[in-house]
Amino acid sequence: MAVRAQRPLIRPLVQRLHAYVPGEQPKIPGLIKLNTNENPYPPSPKVLAAVKAAVDGRLRLYPNPTAAALRERLAKLHGCAPENIIVGNGSDELLALATRVFVEPSTESKVQGPKSKAQASASLVQYFNPSYSLYPVLAEIAGTVTNPVPLGADFGLPALAGLAKSGWDFNAALSLVTTPNAPSGHGFTTAELDALCAKSKGIVVLDEAYVDFARENAMSLALKHSHVLVSRTFSKAYSLCFQRVGYFVGHADLIAALDKVRDSYNVNGLGQVAALATLDDLPYYRRNFQRIIATREQVTAELTGLGWAVLPSQTNFLLARPTRYPAEEWLAKLRAQKLLVRWFKYPEVRDYLRITIGSEPEMEVFVKTVRKLGAGK
Ligand SMILES: *Cc1c(COP(=O)(O)O)cnc(C)c1O
16 A cells, blocks of 8 residues: 655645635625725616627627736826836735735745845745735745734834834835735825835835825826835725726836736636726816715714724725724624624734724714714713
8 A cells, every 4th residue: 555655735835824804795684894995886787788789699708818908098197108017806816915025935945054144035025004904915825924004003004214223124025015005004105106216126015996086196106116016906096896807017027027927817707898988088086086085084083972992094904993882893883783893802903903994974874883883081
């Protein structure tokens, strides 16, 4: 009888892995869902029509492997060339690609004894804490070393000297910066991001998933610095999570490197159709941004009036520290009233709730419910 080799069937790295935990998508009738930063407004009717029109016998064909038409349109929009753009199956896919393309797995150099500083930086994926909680998971999967760096007061960006003191490594192979940040909603200025990028030796990805709700965007930095990539997505501002389309903009050499590693048909055909139709109807979406921003400001004022500490937000969600009960208890109380928000266990934000901005009627129900539950404090 053959003896099975004494080797685990599953890589130890994967056995140890803590998988990403996405926000819940429960099927509860009448639930007001304010937990995953989805857009309360549907895609434009023109987008729905374009997707429906594409559903026919052509589904048997492979989609365009390089999302050529979409990249051309995006290039026009951002004033660059199609070679400066890569489209992904959501921006999450591209963030994962970046950890594989720009960072050396740390395990590979282990046998060579103590690492030099340069070797250590080559394996480093760094990000702020708190920011997008997917980053550490992607870094772990790629076998790299993580460097979570605390933010300053009110989750602001420390000045460069302070950053280095907090442990930020300007030589790190890959720095991932959510801007505006999540879950804080804090918007960084292009000037401070420019300073950070200028001092960085490795790749900097500016993850602008929420930028359409912000005062500034940093797209110019991807076109100015050859080591900076800007990440965008159709998921949040363009009501298209379901279709999974995101993209990076940056230097053609970086884009070509990412392109080598991605799956040949990474962006599904209906996603390409939907994203193109979205770009044909931008005024529809800009009206939605304005509505969401107006609702956000209204809810900020009302919750502040109730004594909640609401951080100024440049996104489509709020991070707020409630009164009377701990945040975790609010989560349960609101859920019992069919209002689902997000609560993160980790220490930096465990006293807060993250509340996605829904439609005006949804947010009226939310504020009314908070008032009811918190009355008599
Ligand atoms: C939602 C989100 C993404 C992911 O977007 P997809 O394009 O849907 O993969 C990326 N970064 C941040 C910070 C997000 O919140």
